[in-house]
Amino acid sequence: MLNIDRLRVLHAVRNHGSVSGAALALRVTTSAVSQQLAKLERETGQRLLARNGRGIRLTDAGRLLADHAERILGQVELAHADLEAQRGQAVGELRVGAFATAARGLFPAALAALRGEHPQLRPMLREMEPEAALTVLARGDIDLAVVLDWYNRPLALPGGLSRRPLFDDVADVALPAGHPLADRAELDLDDLADENWVSWPPGAICHDWLMFTLRGRGIEPRVVHTAAEHHTQLALIAAGLGVAVAPRLGRTPVPDGVALIPVRGTITRRVYAVWREGSGGRPSIRAAVAALRAAAPAAEDAAPAPPDAAPRPPAVP
DSSP: OOOHHHHHHHHHHHHHSSHHHHHHHHTSOHHHHHHHHHHHHHHHTSOOEEEETTEEEEOHHHHHHHHHHHHHHHHHHHHHHHHHHHHTOOOEEEEEEEOHHHHHHTHHHHHHHHHHHOTTEEEEEEEOOHHHHHHHHHHTSOSEEEEEEETTBOOOOOTTEEEEEEEEEEEEEEEETTSTTTTOSOBOGGGGTTSEEEEOOTTSHHHHHHHHHHHHTTOOOEEEEEOSSHHHHHHHHHTTSOBEEEESTTOOSOOTTEEEEEEEEEEEEEEEEEEEGGGTTOHHHHHHHHHHHHHHHHHHHTSOOOTTOOOOOOOOO
């Protein structure tokens, strides 16, 4: 009889590419992983791993069993989801990955609501880029991901995942308060073709979107500063060192010396909750998505209106 925990170890080794990577994901020691794999080889009577230089690789038998392990573990997850759904309560551990501004702008309110409404649920938040979140979600290392894409550059969703829109995050242009364009009611990105830009680090989804969008307009952006944190970007802009696109989610407090101007035609990031298809019936997933959707209007309302803009109407319940 094959042991489910040892199949989980083999599955982790296949997905992470090494014993150390599997140990890190499973939160055990490398020796524990090696011991479980040795026992699995004895159970199957076949060699599942082979040396490959300084690392390891799965043998043909190892790859075959890892494929079966993926299907078996998927059925186990579905069984857990069905049992949790039958119980009807959001309980146990819920591992969540989210991009930085969602972690700051959505999750404090959502996690506080979950703690009050579902005291037996133990959500655990990890901050990560959207592509990384989808990878670890598909691999089974987290249970729920909050990701984004931009209106003109959709994010590809791997097979076996489901998603639900949470809200659209509007982005403005951030300028130094003394900039000649800072008194405009709205701006087009073309108006900033000759400016110095403050952007995200190369490889970040928002940096790649900015390069894609500006180059699509025939603009080769002059990026002089990069920072992952939006508040760092805004501090650089307040010092007169460039301009940026500034999404509203998690943006407050905005420092003095920064003017926020709406973009003509509106540019938005679309924010989604994503989970594995087999876990969609779990009350914990449903409760977390509901809490995030409830927190979304508050996140939007927390964004300051640009100068001279009309007051924002109240959110509709």
